[in-house]
Amino acid sequence: MENKNTTFKQTPLQKTYFALGTRINLTIFGCENPVILDKTYNLIKYYEDILTVNRDESEVMSINHAAGKYPVRVSEATYKLIKRSVQVSQEYLGFNSLIGPLVKLWGIGFDNANVPEDEDIKSTLNLIDPQKIILDDNEMTVFLQDDGMELDLGGIAKGYIADRIKDFWHTFDISSGIIDLGGNLLLVGPQPKHDDALWRIGVQNPHDARGNAIGVVVTPECSIVTSGIYERHLEVDGKSYHHILDSKTGYPKQNNLASVTVFSKYSIDGEIETTNLFFAGEPVKDWGKDNPNLLGAVFVTTDNKIYLSKFTPNDFHLLSDEFEVSQH
Incomplete structure (x- = not known):
């Protein structure tokens, strides 16, 4: 079926930058002014200059x-x-x-x-x-x-900046786009390739290379942020230490989680909630119940079980037979 929204028929504007210690990918649909992307990068650099601990x-x-x-x-x-x-x-x-x-x-x-x-x-x-x-x-x-x-502020700055970019894009009447700050995603507006205007977002396999998804969440515009133990490791005497450190013990947080992915309206909330949910170690009862800005969360355990918070099984489409969606 043909997508009748003419915004989506145009070739998207895309550009890659390096900032915030990572690769930045910006995509805008329905806009023919590439200067907006460079202005967006300047905005990112402005916030990086005042918020970074590296200057x-x-x-x-x-x-x-x-x-x-x-x-x-x-x-x-x-x-x-x-x-x-x-x-x-x-x-x-x-x-x-x-x-x-x-x-x-x-x-x-x-x-x-x-x-x-x-x-x-x-x-x-x-x-x-x-x-x-x-x-x-x-x-x-x-x-x-x-x-x-x-x-x-490294644990919160990407989310904050992503939200500011979305605000900035709205001043140019940009109705659809993707803000990718090193894997932190903020989806703006309707999806350009599907008639239902919903986005299909893969949840990464925490045991595999980046880009390999174990399942897909179908969602309207939102932020997607993941905390996982797969990103940085230290191996000493056969023991693996991940980079998510516990302020109470001083050691890497020990639980059965490999990753938590949070879907939220605002990216800054996603940054905070992924960390807090990872430390909880399991789905939290009534999480997001009274907060419509928190859309849902996907927990992946080290023994290949998947738990959902606020999402229903119909919201998550399993792609890998190595994993199973379990009830908590």
């Missing part, structure tokens, strides 16, 4: 340099993002925007990867307590109480 002059690094010394005033957008990240961190459900010193101690995914001594881990835990950050709403200042503390 000494960023707003976040100005906070880290002043740890244990004095509060630092930041821009309104940065302050609001930091406040959200701190509030979520203080819920102690898994997400922690102060975990940077512990990540550096382990170095998983980097050349200095190692299994730290217990004493080093214990001393580092004192630097990652989210209660030790003081926010002043009136002055828009941020203060890390102890020297050596570090704020790192």
Whole structure:
């Protein structure tokens, strides 16, 4: 059947960039102005410049340099993002925007990867307590109480930036597109190739190479974010350590999950919820029940079982006979 939406008949604009430490793929349908893609990249670089911990002059690094010394005033957008990240961190459900010193101690995914001594881990835990950050709403200042503390918005920044890109595209009346920030997806508007205008999104096999899906979720426009143990590993004496570290123990979080994928209206919510659900270790009762912005979640276990939250079995189409959809 022919798709009658003429927006979809045009060749999409596509461009690949490198930013945020990853490959950025931007796709716009129904638009003939390629300048918008470069303007989008400039927007990404703007937010990267103020939020990254990889540039000494960023707003976040100005906070880290002043740890244990004095509060630092930041821009309104940065302050609001930091406040959200701190509030979520203080819920102690898994997400922690102060975990940077512990990540550096382990170095998983980097050349200095190692299994730290217990004493080093214990001393580092004192630097990652989210209660030790003081926010002043009136002055828009941020203060890390102890020297050596570090704020790192890496676990939330991609989602925040993706949401800002969508807002930016709407100012140009872009009705359909794909924002891919290194695997974090934000789908904008109706899907261009299907008459039902729904997107088909593959859930990755956590035991296999990127791009191999174990199942497909059919969904309207949304964000898709995954937390998984397959992305970065450290192998020592036959034991594997993944990169998702537990702020309570200082060690990689141990449970039966290989990955969690969250489908949500806003990408920033997906970033937070994938981490928290991974730490929960299993589907959470009534998760998303009172929040229409959380569409559903797919849990994949290390023993090849798939559990669904908020989705029904009809929402998930299994592709691999190595896995089974189970009831929790």
